[in-house]
Amino acid sequence: MMRRLSLGTAIVAVAALGAVPAVAQSPSAPAPVTIRFGTLNAPFVDPVNKLLVDNFKATHPGSDVQIEYITGDTAASYATQAAAGTLPDVLFTADLYVKPFAQGNITMDMEPLAAADPTFNMSDLYENMLGLSKVDGKGLYMIPSSYDVVTMYYNKTMFEAAGAPLPQADWTWDQFIAACQTIKEKTGNYCISGRDTPKPGGDYQWWADYVPWIDGYGGKLISDDGKTALLNSPEVIAAMEAYTALWTKYDIAQPLDFDPGGECFMVGKCATLLFIPGYMSAMRALDPQPFEWDVQGIPSHPQGRFTGMGTYGFAISADTKNPQAAWDFVKFLDSQPAQKAIADAYAGIPMLKSMAGDPPLPGPPNNIGAFVTNGANGILPTNFPGNCGSLYAGLINQEIKDAMGAVIAKTSSVTDAFTTANDNIQACLDKG
């Protein structure tokens, strides 16, 4: 999953990543080639960019890499380039883009290249992460970068100062909410950060935040045959009542208009942050550390423990004239040296099952294993058929976002808001 990280300081260990040895390639040196590499210029990606570029140049003597940073919206940039026939050879991508990019002929299926490459061991990748790279269970449209599961970062200092119990692995949301209320009462701080994205202030519209609640209450957004929207089902209504209550009843989630001048958890105004492993590097880079912090698994809902998962990665463009060279470039991301380098930089959790037994890195966080154990609770975003959009963009996203926004702004009840959203989505599904 790709989310913009609001970071005050640079990521660590660029030098460490640059010292990673290259993966052994076939004995005969490939012909020199220039690869165009489209990627983000963001602190959590920069070390990975350098890793890939350095390895490619080392294994392809005489070859060059032209880095082209994406400006503006990723999907819109690539769509425009695809229309103009100027896509780079290698593209930054993320789980939310896998299906639309594949269907839009922006990325190519890398599975034939992977199958023909004895150095690439697909079976060593965690199946749930590999699933993010497939479209309808097929193909390989992304080389994933990290085992990204939404896990709880918590401000240990704030919890202890408020006399609230520290988050535990077997906690329920009720226990977590009670602790948050204690923190709010004793310190005046909010409990759940909005991550400072998409705008400064609280956030509610990321699918990884609310879909786990729906699963946790036994609900679904759409029927299994993809024909019936279920936003107004009793289970979804109950889930959304409970989710939006974090703002409307308990007032423990960062309000939408509360802008503390930075990401709320990092600036010490929110007790927890539900986010991906890559954020560790941003927190560790703070010198001195503003407070003691650690990580813990997501609390449990009535019907189980669920959390969102996803990852960013890289893909080969459908337009490339150098598919083999592009494959050599991207596959390195899922090699042991690269995954170790990403882990050592606290920029992610290794994607490879063979690295599960590696000794844990020194803290903070001390409970880094929570990222992996929490993976057992990971769920993927709901897919919607047809042209009604997805949980990321389009009508589906707009209707759910508007419904939740109305509830949190207290201009509508959950039932009314989600019934309206359901009706609008159903009308689109009926159009086919």
Added chain:
Amino acid sequence: MATSRPAARRFDRAFWRRTIRGYLFISPVVLGLIIWTFGPMVASLYFSLTDYKIVSPPVFTGLDNFSDLFTHDRLFIQSLWVTVRYTVLFVVLVQLVSLPLAMLLTQKVRGISVFRTLFYLPVVVPVVATALLWRYLMNKDYGPIDAALKFFGLPAVNWLGSPDMALVSLVIISVWGAALFTIIYVAALQHIPEQLHEAARIDGANAWQQFRFVTIPLLTPAIFFCLVTSVILSFQFFIPAFVMTGGGPANSTYVYNLNLYDKAFKWLEMGYASAMAWVLFIIIFIVTLVIFRTQRLWVHNDGGVRG
């Protein structure tokens, strides 16, 4: 005599030389207009009649986009209504603020040019920078405006977080940055002959009567221009809403152009967004036409002749 034919020929050559030279001089502008203005407009008109998702070729669908806009898109009406409310608030407020300000800026006061410069500065500040600055100023928890209100014992205002206040806040920011109209009024006020005010004074008119019966009628061309321009600008409002509120809270600032932007660049529905752009063009055209038609009733051109 035979000299008329050679003279005509010489005249024709000179005429055509001048004509060609003239066209050559204006050709960069004309080419620019064709390539970068009219060309994209024609392309946009075509795309509005297609299902065009950028990554695949456009498929002709006729008027489906326009029909969906009016029958299936609740956000179309909602965003248009937000834009109309913004327009009414902005146009009224900007006229009420600009004209008195212009009158102050035409006073014979030492250093008046410094005041005029200071009031005009917001116009030259980039809009995004302005939006980011005002987002900080209007922060209800840490912003200086609410801090000042609390200092004076007044309740803090949730400027950007309240569905009732957010649009008003954006209007305030826009009016702050609309000194362009003030300058137009300053220029118009300076063009009113002093003799007319003198004559009114001699006839016994007080300050208010001079303003009402001399200044305002002679300002009507400027008011007309500012009215039309402010209406057009307000229908195109986008950047502050995009930067500061994203259309929230609860879509209370979800203006038409934000909706258009989302359809084009988030939903990648370029054909649909093109249709929205043409609908906006037609709306602005009709509103402007209506205002133009009314000018004969209230606009005094030079010489006091109406319309």
